[in-house]
Amino acid sequence: xxxxxxxxxxxxxxxxxxxxxxxxxxxxxxxxxxxxxxxxxxxxxxxxxxxxxxxxxxxxxxxxxxxxxxxxxxxxxxxxxxxxxxxxxxxxxxxxxxxxxxxxxxxxxxxxxxxxxxxxxxxxxxxxxxxxxxxxxxxxxxxxxxxxxxxxxxxxxxxxxxxxxxxxxxxxxxxxxxxxxxxxxxxxxxxxxxxxxxxxxxxxxxxxxxxxxxxxxxxxxxxxxxxxxxxxxxxxxxxxxxxxxxxxxxxxxxxxxxxxxxxxxxxxxxxxxxxxxxxxxxxxxxxxxxxxxxxxxxxxxxxxxxxxxxxxxxxxxxxxxxxxxxxxxxxxxxxxxxxxxxxxxxxxxxxxxxxxxxxxxxxxxxxxxxxxxxxxxxxxxxxxxxxxxxxxxxxxxxxxxxxxxxxxxxxxxxxxxxxxxxxxxxxxxxxxxxxxxxxxxxxxxxxxxxxxxxxxxxxxxxxxxxxxxxxxxxxxxxxxxxxxxxxxxxxxxxxxxxxxxxxxxxxxxxxxxxxxxxxxxxxxxxxxxxxxxxxxxxxxxxxxxxxxxxxxxxxxxxxxxxxxxxxxxxxxxxxxxxxxxxxxxxxxxxxxxxxxxxxxxxxxxxxxxxxxxxxxxxxxxxxxxxxxxxxxxxxxxxxxxxxxxxxxxxxxxxxxxxxxxxxxxxxxxxxxxxxxxxxxxxxxxxxxxxxxxxxxxxxxxxxxxxxxxxxxxxxxxxxxxxxxxxxxxxxxxxx
Ligand SMILES: *Cc1c(COP(=O)(O)O)cnc(C)c1O
Numbered sequence: 001x002x003x004x005x006x007x008x009x010x011x012x013x014x015x016x017x018x019x020x021x022x023x024x025x026x027x028x029x030x031x032x033x034x035x036x037x038x039x040x041x042x043x044x045x046x047x048x049x050x051x052x053x054x055x056x057x058x059x060x061x062x063x064x065x066x067x068x069x070x071x072x073x074x075x076x077x078x079x080x081x082x083x084x085x086x087x088x089x090x091x092x093x094x095x096x097x098x099x100x101x102x103x104x105x106x107x108x109x110x111x112x113x114x115x116x117x118x119x120x121x122x123x124x125x126x127x128x129x130x131x132x133x134x135x136x137x138x139x140x141x142x143x144x145x146x147x148x149x150x151x152x153x154x155x156x157x158x159x160x161x162x163x164x165x166x167x168x169x170x171x172x173x174x175x176x177x178x179x180x181x182x183x184x185x186x187x188x189x190x191x192x193x194x195x196x197x198x199x200x201x202x203x204x205x206x207x208x209x210x211x212x213x214x215x216x217x218x219x220x221x222x223x224x225x226x227x228x229x230x231x232x233x234x235x236x237x238x239x240x241x242x243x244x245x246x247x248x249x250x251x252x253x254x255x256x257x258x259x260x261x262x263x264x265x266x267x268x269x270x271x272x273x274x275x276x277x278x279x280x281x282x283x284x285x286x287x288x289x290x291x292x293x294x295x296x297x298x299x300x301x302x303x304x305x306x307x308x309x310x311x312x313x314x315x316x317x318x319x320x321x322x323x324x325x326x327x328x329x330x331x332x333x334x335x336x337x338x339x340x341x342x343x344x345x346x347x348x349x350x351x352x353x354x355x356x357x358x359x360x361x362x363x364x365x366x367x368x369x370x371x372x373x374x375x376x377x378x379x380x381x382x383x384x385x386x387x388x389x390x391x392x393x394x395x396x397x398x399x400x401x402x403x404x405x406x407x408x409x410x411x412x413x414x415x416x417x418x419x420x421x422x423x424x425x426x427x428x429x430x431x432x433x434x435x436x437x438x439x440x441x442x443x444x445x446x447x448x449x450x451x452x453x454x455x456x457x458x459x460x461x462x463x464x465x466x467x468x469x470x471x472x473x474x475x476x477x478x479x480x481x482x483x484x485x486x487x488x489x490x491x492x493x494x495x496x497x498x499x500x501x502x503x504x505x506x507x508x509x510x511x512x513x514x515x516x517x518x519x520x521x522x523x524x525x526x527x528x529x530x531x532x533x534x535x536x537x538x539x540x541x542x543x544x545x546x547x548x549x550x551x552x553x554x555x556x557x558x559x560x561x562x563x564x565x566x567x568x569x570x571x572x573x574x575x576x577x578x579x580x581x582x583x584x585x586x587x588x589x590x591x592x593x594x595x596x597x598x599x600x601x602x603x604x605x606x607x608x609x610x611x612x613x614x615x616x617x618x619x620x621x622x623x624x625x626x627x628x629x630x631x632x633x634x635x636x637x638x639x640x641x642x643x644x645x646x647x648x649x650x651x652x653x654x655x656x657x658x659x660x661x662x663x664x665x666x667x668x669x670x671x672x673x674x675x676x677x678x679x680x681x682x683x684x685x686x687x688x689x690x691x692x693x694x695x696x697x698x699x700x701x702x703x704x705x706x707x708x709x710x711x712x713x714x715x716x717x718x719x720x721x722x723x724x725x726x727x728x729x730x731x732x733x734x735x
Pocket of ligand 1: 600
């Protein structure tokens with residue numbers, strides 16, 4: 001099937017479409033109600049995701065109606081629309097509440113009124129344009145699937161906090177990514193929700209006449225239009241393209257329907273909308289970026305639009321001149337450690353996507369276009385890879401951890417035949433996470449008390465931060481952690497409670513949750529995509545040995561799992577089903593749970609509440625990983641294979657390492673067996689004994705020492721603030 005006939009929506013995992021009413025093309029997401037005068041600021045605040053990383057602002061929404069807040073899944077606009085009048089007027093009459101709201105209003109106005117800073121010579125008149133296919137800003141904007149999206153969301157939040165000159169471009173997926181539930185039989189089921197039914201914090205982007213800005217992109221032999229939404233992420237504008245426009249035919253309307261729906265025909269046109277449409281949009285808005293950041297290869301087609309523009313302005317120039325010009329403006333971040341992990345398109349797909357006149361505008365033949373996406377340009381059997389293409393069209397490329405930089409240099413060495421592996425021009429910037437988003441309010445509060453309200457700035461100076469954290473008393477750190485652990489356990493009990501459990505309790509649903517989990521028991525979290533390289537099986541490889549730990553009378557262990565399998569990944573679903581079905585004459589049913597629908601909200605409870613965060617990927621497949629960084633900032637100890645970021649993070653105290661760094665020349669089965677042995681061994685001889693060892697005051701002081709060391713050493717090094725500074729000083733900066 002080629003791109004000209006993409007009736008891909010017949011895939012029955014998608015909801016039926018039907019023709020949409022006029023209204024569904026033009027939702028304005030208005031509240032259609034007015035708030036009491038002294039609460040009006042809440043509506044303004046709900047338009048800016050800044051609230052989501054300020055605990056006091058989260059509380060302002062939650063305290064309006066805590067039960068409704070959970071029902072609307074922490075969507076403030078939905079809350080403001082649905083909340084009953086009595087609740088609203090009670091708050092409007094609550095002096096403490098109104099005072100807190102007014103205080104936050106001052107903070108907010110102060111924050112957003114500051115003009116963008118100039119950083120390494122880059123300022124808002126020539127900003128950085130950040131392109132990514134997904135953004136995980138907050139659950140109430142469901143346009144992310146996992147790690148890449150969370151990373152780009154954190155990138156924007158740190159950019160906002162440092163007042164960086166940056167604008168962001170992405171796609172608005174009307175049905176987002178799937179929501180997961182697990183049936184009684186343990187089989188994963190997928191659901192898609194129409195986000196247009198929600199009150200999203202998205203504003204339509206309008207032109208001077210008040211009409212919607214539309215960009216048009218030619219593909220599959222016709223013009224496709226995309227409208228634009230604006231999400232405000234603190235001081236950062238995030239523009240989202242959306243082809244659900246009445247002018248488009250039914251198929252084209254669904255180009256931006258789903259995130260990672262799984263077929264390449266849709267994927268390639270989505271990427272054209274993102275890349276080509278994104279550049280056209282910036283031009284329409286009068287934004288003239290000095291740097292285009294391709295965060296992963298999905299947006300790499302933008303380089304062709306830049307080339308087309310250059311050639312249109314320079315009639316004498318040829319395509320090589322254009323490449324030189326484009327390269328000087330573009331930087332690329334790669335995120336996977338395998339070539340097959342990146343998008344690869346057949347020549348037919350590329351051809352359907354880029355018609356002859358576009359290729360003529362580039363002053364090349366279509367074979368030359370195909371060659372741009374090949375590792376070996378002369379190999380006509382090679383398909384078009386977005387990573388080789390991006391590497392060719394950008395001035396710098398980087399992986400997302402030191403190890404991933406090495407792996408990428410090796411992986412793409414063939415493209416640079418004259419270079420030795422070490423000289424392949426791919427560097428690295430290690431990923432980080434946004435501390436205010438991921439550190440629990442209980443710990444932020446502790447830091448404010450002991451380090452100061454500006455604790456986040458203190459973290460920029462690693463030494464000062466370390467001594468300040470080490471100075472906090474053990475008992476206070478432990479108390480905060482225990483609070484969060486109890487919160488996690490009540491969350492687990494609520495999420496797994498089921499009044500309709502079918503025949504028996506499974507680890508994703510229980511009818512009696514009171515006996516589930518114990519706050520005194522060592523709690524290990526394992527939440528990740530159900531992909532083969534994450535090795536969900538490793539922990540179960542010796543069931544007897546595992547259950548011996550779980551059942552131990554004095555020093556038991558409990559496990560919380562979460563993660564989605566890709567809708568088309570049968571093996572992954574079988575694996576999950578086996579995990580659900582694991583039943584046994586042991587305490588397993590009571591000490592293991594699976595939380596459905598892993599997302600940003602679930603992740604927060606987990607990384608903030610567990611004692612240990614486990615990660616057992618097959619090396620070197622974890623390009624970076626970020627969830628362990630979130631856990632560490634909350635005093636969680638990583639128990640991880642030495643891969644990705646953990647190679648840089650581990651110091652022997654701030655967590656536990658499994659296996660070593662050698663790459664022995666043995667089979668995959670043997671490596672798995674060795675790693676499983678090492679995992680059990682570390683659990684039995686280090687993790688469990690350390691956790692249960694109490695000092696004369698009844699505190700696990702050795703463990704708390706490790707927790708403090710994790711917070712002290714890992715928070716500054718793996719914050720997205722550090723990551724942003726690195727991007728500015730070594731990637732965005734012009735020579
Ligand atoms: C942080 C996060 C991820 C990325 O975690 P990994 O360490 O790459 O597994 C994925 N999904 C969600 C919801 C997250 O919050």
